[in-house]
Amino acid sequence: MKRIRKYALLVLSLFAVGMVANDVYAQMRLHRLMIEKLQAAQKLLEGIALGRYDQIEKQSDELIRISKTAEWLANKNPRYEQFSNEFSRAAETIVRKAKAKNLDGATLAYFDLTMSCVRCHQYVREVRDARGLGMPGTDALAVLTPPAHATKAK
Numbered sequence: 001m002k003r004i005r006k007y008a009l010l011v012l013s014l015f016a017v018g019m020v021a022n023d024v025y026a027q028m029r030l031h032r033l034m035i036e037k038l039q040a041a042q043k044l045l046e047g048i049a050l051g052r053y054d055q056i057e058k059q060s061d062e063l064i065r066i067s068k069t070a071e072w073l074a075n076k077n078p079r080y081e082q083f084s085n086e087f088s089r090a091a092e093t094i095v096r097k098a099k100a101k102n103l104d105g106a107t108l109a110y111f112d113l114t115m116s117c118v119r120c121h122q123y124v125r126e127v128r129d130a131r132g133l134g135m136p137g138t139d140a141l142a143v144l145t146p147p148a149h150a151t152k153a154k
């Protein structure tokens, strides 16, 4: 009987360690994704500034790809999903405008895209500040937001 309890405890601890490791790994993948997102947005601006339609299309496609990854979609909060939709819709519009060789249209859609970056981040910050106050959606965002001590230095 004692041995069974020991094994059960061992299995349970392994399970707990696995869960923490999984969380850390998910955080790392998300962080990587955010950096890729920033790089694609920067190269996209370069493409727009220089009127390089192929570059505009390629980088917008990259942003659309990022917005479809499991990490990005892990958050089921309705407000987050709304910003996420605005983000991919703007990126899709940029692709359309680039195909039509409409630089002004692409520039306007790039502005929409930038607004979606700003709004979503504002929202994420708000939720983080309100954490612990029982705000709805806080749990859903927990996966996406590193603990406060990891971000304070920024």
Ligand code: HEC
Residues within 6 Å of the ligand: 031, 034, 035, 037, 038, 041, 080, 081, 083, 084, 087, 113, 114, 116, 117, 118, 120, 121, 124, 144, 145, 146, 151
């Ligand atoms: C739908 C929500 C959403 C949109 C839209 C969005 N982001 Fe983010 N972004 C996040 C989340 C969530 C984080 C992680 C925030 C945190 O934990 O600090 C993040 C983090 C980042 C980071 C910090 C990466 C790091 O960890 O150092 C950068 C840079 C970034 N985003 C750039 C962008 C850019 C550029 C855009 C627009 C082209 C954009 N984001 C649009 C949700 C979004």
